[in-house]
Amino acid sequence: MERLTWRVATVSDLVDETAHARTLVLDVDGWPGHVAGQHADVRLTAEDGYQAQRSYSIASAPEDDTLALTIERIDDGEVSPYLAGEARAGDGFELRGPIGGHFTWRVEQGGPLLLVAGGSGLVPLMAMLRHRAARASTTPAVLLVSSRTAEDILYRDELARLAAGDGLAIHHTLTRGAPDGWDGFEGRVDEAMLRAVAPAPSGEPHIFVCGPTPFVEAVADLLVGLSYEPASIHAERFGPTGG
Amino acid sequence: MAFVSRGFRGRPRRDVDTSRVPPGQYVVDDFPVLSAGPTPHTDTGDWSFRVDGETDEPAAWTWEEFMALPQETFTADIHCVTKWTKLDTTWTGVSVDTLLDGVVTEAEHVVAWCDGDYTTNLPLEDVTGGRAWLVHSFDGEPLAREHGGPARLVVPHLYFWKSAKWVRGLTLTVDDRPGFWEEAGYHNYGDPWREQRYWSD
Amino acid sequence: MTDYALDGNVLAGVLVEALGTELTDAPRGCQSCGAVNPVGAHVVYQGAGQVLRCPACGDVALRIVTLAQCHVLTLAGQWRIETPR
Numbered sequence: 045m046e047r048l049t050w051r052v053a054t055v056s057d058l059v060d061e062t063a064h065a066r067t068l069v070l071d072v073d074g075w076p077g078h079v080a081g082q083h084a085d086v087r088l089t090a091e092d093g094y095q096a097q098r099s100y101s102i103a104s105a106p107e108d109d110t111l112a113l114t115i116e117r118i119d120d121g122e123v124s125p126y127l128a129g130e131a132r133a134g135d136g137f138e139l140r141g142p143i144g145g146h147f148t149w150r151v152e153q154g155g156p157l158l159l160v161a162g163g164s165g166l167v168p169l170m171a172m173l174r175h176r177a178a179r180a181s182t183t184p185a186v187l188l189v190s191s192r193t194a195e196d197i198l199y200r201d202e203l204a205r206l207a208a209g210d211g212l213a214i215h216h217t218l219t220r221g222a223p224d225g226w227d228g229f230e231g232r233v234d235e236a237m238l239r240a241v242a243p244a245p246s247g248e249p250h251i252f253v254c255g256p257t258p259f260v261e262a263v264a265d266l267l268v269g270l271s272y273e274p275a276s277i278h279a280e281r282f283g284p285t286g287g
Numbered sequence: 288m289a290f291v292s293r294g295f296r297g298r299p300r301r302d303v304d305t306s307r308v309p310p311g312q313y314v315v316d317d318f319p320v321l322s323a324g325p326t327p328h329t330d331t332g333d334w335s336f337r338v339d340g341e342t343d344e345p346a347a348w349t350w351e352e353f354m355a356l357p358q359e360t361f362t363a364d365i366h367c368v369t370k371w372t373k374l375d376t377t378w379t380g381v382s383v384d385t386l387l388d389g390v391v392t393e394a395e396h397v398v399a400w401c402d403g404d405y406t407t408n409l410p411l412e413d414v415t416g417g418r419a420w421l422v423h424s425f426d427g428e429p430l431a432r433e434h435g436g437p438a439r440l441v442v443p444h445l446y447f448w449k450s451a452k453w454v455r456g457l458t459l460t461v462d463d464r465p466g467f468w469e470e471a472g473y474h475n476y477g478d479p480w481r482e483q484r485y486w487s488d
Numbered sequence: 489m490t491d492y493a494l495d496g497n498v499l500a501g502v503l504v505e506a507l508g509t510e511l512t513d514a515p516r517g518c519q520s521c522g523a524v525n526p527v528g529a530h531v532v533y534q535g536a537g538q539v540l541r542c543p544a545c546g547d548v549a550l551r552i553v554t555l556a557q558c559h560v561l562t563l564a565g566q567w568r569i570e571t572p573r
Contacts, residue, residue, distance in 0.1 A: 146512035146528025472560030
């Protein structure tokens with residue numbers, strides 16, 4: 045594996061996913077390609093030389109020509125207000141990657157897949173689903189997404205389109221209130237919800253859980269309690285409050 | 288210089304009072320929580336503190352005995368090796384001089400040891416002479432668990448990794464015994480004013 | 489575990505910087521309890537430096553001190569590190 049080098053990423057498009065999250069579509073000179081689930085380091089340098097660096101999961105499929113990062117804007121953050129606020133098409137910053145080997149999935153690994161996302165933890169799992177779609181894979185997959193409100197759901201329309209295809213079931217739960225006519229789950233992910241949607245342990249699913257640390261740990265504990273093999277549960281924690 | 292991003296300024300950076308802020312540090316208003324391991328949970332009913340090692344008269348205190356010792360409230364600036372400085376932090380506790388009162392020893396070093404596996408080493412003279420405290424309160428409130436409660440060491444003149452959280456004792460030692468971070472590459476002494484972060488600084 | 493813990497995936501970048509290779513999938517055998525787990529499945533705490541701990545018993549697997557001029561890694565247990573030639 046070649047040593048990581050900083051490359052310049054240029055913003056070619058911006059997509060507001062929700063009121064708080066924006067996707068940057070990037071052209072990255074010499075990008076070596078990635079595997080779904082990996083992340084990239086972003087480094088911003090100010091004119092006076094001050095630098096700040098953060099990691100962001102790659103949202104795009106490896107098959108895409110451009111690289112996409114979905115950034116949740118944190119109010120008193122240092123980097124996210126720039127990336128998901130100030131930055132516009134034509135702007136650039138440094139990017140290094142792809143990084144990570146443990147939290148990855150390739151179609152060749154097979155399934156079934158169980159993906160459980162808390163908030164912006166959906167980003168790397170979306171890369172996996174986009175990869176699955178780009179390869180026209182029919183590997184059985186279940187995605188369970190926990191979001192605060194319906195307005196906070198990332199990629200909601202795209203998920204609905206993907207779910208219309210073969211072998212993919214998408215389930216949502218909202219923890220801070222559901223709109224009228226909501227036909228998804230409500231409340232935090234719990235044992236009953238997982239029993240209802242997840243492929244049976246006997247199917248030996250590949251499991252990926254991503255989101256804030258408390259969410260990931262609660263879900264991982266539930267899954268172990270439901271007899272899923274601990275070694276089959278891949279977890280990526282985003283810290284106390286998430287990405 | 289690295290590629291400059293148009294319009295990026297970073298967090299507003301204040302002017303730094305160099306008489307109070309050591310080289311390479313920046314001032315924060317919050318109180319970052321840093322830990323080498325999971326937060327221990329020791330109730331004051333189960334808590335004790337010992338001074339032992341190179342002495343003929345080891346000493347120990349229960350929580351009640353500790354709280355019955357002469358208490359001090361003091362204000363100090365604290366400096367973390369990860370570069371944040373917090374000014375005017377107020378603590379209440381017992382001076383280490385009080386804990387070592389009457390202890391006869393040839394030792395020139397101490398190891399502070401804690402719930403969990405954390406240790407840090409200090410010269411005995413750096414925890415005496417009014418320079419170190421065993422504290423139970425921050426800003427007038429009982430010390431939060433995440434910040435070292437029920438009790439931690441505070442040694443403001445050294446980088447804050449020396450102010451061991453969840454401390455349970457001081458072992459007096461003849462030899463210097465590098466602790467958790469000193470073994471792992473941080474400076475053995477850790478004076479922020481000489482920017483002693485790394486072992487070869 | 490606490491709200492402040494992360495997992496070994498967060499060290500992927502610094503480990504590549506320091507050792508030149510992707511390590512989050514590498515197995516590590518614990519010196520205390522013998523459990524073998526991928527680095528990415530270990531627990532990470534941010535103290536004065538970063539601490540990687542065995543997910544089974546909590547014992548220290550790795551300490552990382554990062555300074556302007558270098559990374560210092562102190563490893564414990566059995567690590568299998570593959571570097572390309």
